[in-house]
Amino acid sequence: MMHFRRKIEFMVVVVFVLCGWFLFDAHLNGIQGESGEASVVQVPWRHEGTEAEEEQNILEHEIAHGGTKEQSSSTSTTPRHTITLAQTTAIATPSPSPPDRVVVMAKVPTDDTRWVHTDLQDWQSAIYDIDTETPHNTSTLDPLTNNTLRTLRNKGNEANAYLAYIVQNYNNLPSTIAFIHPHKDGYPAAWHTDNNEHSNVVSLQTLNINFVQSNGYANLRCVNDPGCPHEVMPFRDPPEDHRTTEAAMPDAWRDLFNNTDVPHVLATPCCAQFAVSSKQVQKRPLDEYKKYYTWLMDTPLKDETSGRIFEYIWHILFGQDPVYCPTYEKCYCDVYNRC
Numbered sequence: 001m002m003h004f005r006r007k008i009e010f011m012v013v014v015v016f017v018l019c020g021w022f023l024f025d026a027h028l029n030g031i032q033g034e035s036g037e038a039s040v041v042q043v044p045w046r047h048e049g050t051e052a053e054e055e056q057n058i059l060e061h062e063i064a065h066g067g068t069k070e071q072s073s074s075t076s077t078t079p080r081h082t083i084t085l086a087q088t089t090a091i092a093t094p095s096p097s098p099p100d101r102v103v104v105m106a107k108v109p110t111d112d113t114r115w116v117h118t119d120l121q122d123w124q125s126a127i128y129d130i131d132t133e134t135p136h137n138t139s140t141l142d143p144l145t146n147n148t149l150r151t152l153r154n155k156g157n158e159a160n161a162y163l164a165y166i167v168q169n170y171n172n173l174p175s176t177i178a179f180i181h182p183h184k185d186g187y188p189a190a191w192h193t194d195n196n197e198h199s200n201v202v203s204l205q206t207l208n209i210n211f212v213q214s215n216g217y218a219n220l221r222c223v224n225d226p227g228c229p230h231e232v233m234p235f236r237d238p239p240e241d242h243r244t245t246e247a248a249m250p251d252a253w254r255d256l257f258n259n260t261d262v263p264h265v266l267a268t269p270c271c272a273q274f275a276v277s278s279k280q281v282q283k284r285p286l287d288e289y290k291k292y293y294t295w296l297m298d299t300p301l302k303d304e305t306s307g308r309i310f311e312y313i314w315h316i317l318f319g320q321d322p323v324y325c326p327t328y329e330k331c332y333c334d335v336y337n338r339c
Helices: 002-042 044-064 069-075 078-092 114-119 159-172 200-205 209-215 244-257 286-298 303-311 328-336
Strands: 101-107 124-129 176-179 217-219 274-277
Touching: 101 159, 114 124, 124 159, 159 176, 159 286, 159 303, 176 209, 209 217, 209 274, 209 328, 217 328, 244 286, 244 303, 286 303
Parallel strands: 101 124, 101 176
Antiparallel strands: 176 274, 217 274
16 A cells, blocks of 8 residues: 555656646747847848848749749748848948039030040039031020030030030039040140140049139149230230131120220130139129020131130139239149149
């Protein structure tokens, strides 16, 4: 009888121990599960991004090897992962702001201006196509009424595009605007770009932006010949027949500036490549630039004359004296910071 009772007690103890162990094991597994879930929450986009790639690989593998529709469906979680990855991309790739400087130029179909995009990536660009095809009296590409990078007609050389850009962008100008020709470098095409490489890329990469902002205007050419010290003398006596710009200047000055205070000498290094600040441009009202552009489009003067009139008044438009002929050394010190 005693032996039978001890046997029952032993079985009860065994059952109790087994129950306790079962409960402990279940609790331990619950803690591990919670810990695993917590680790997923800490970096959900990384975990889901990796999992999505793995599931996509499995899906492509099954389709390539004749997997069933049910198998493909069971591994596809596209909607959930698409949202997560899209959110990650939006955070990782903010939209960059455009550079606060712009290159403006005019080009004809034979000009190759791809260099602007490859070599001046820290500049915006506004490259105007000169319309050499459309008859002048039927063109609708008028910058006064259209925000187009084509010109109304082929007139006035580079002044055409320079004025079109100002008219179109007057209220939204970058702080620095460089007006240049479409050729990149090399002699003789870029003979007037006076660095060792005759390179507009070098000129703009070494341009002293602080000087442009403080002075308002910088001629990109430092060699004074041609242009200085007295290139245009409207009242030259006796006049010289080949100097058509001088002969046309008094009437052009009156039409453009509405006065007869024509300077006796206008001079600056040639050849209409310069940089200006937006603040300097905006010291003249928009209507004045529209007037200049309309005059250029309507004048009966030949292009080489009307274009050269602007070549020798740009510096005056942007706040400089009629004779603007700094020494070579001063120009290089100011404009290119090579003192």
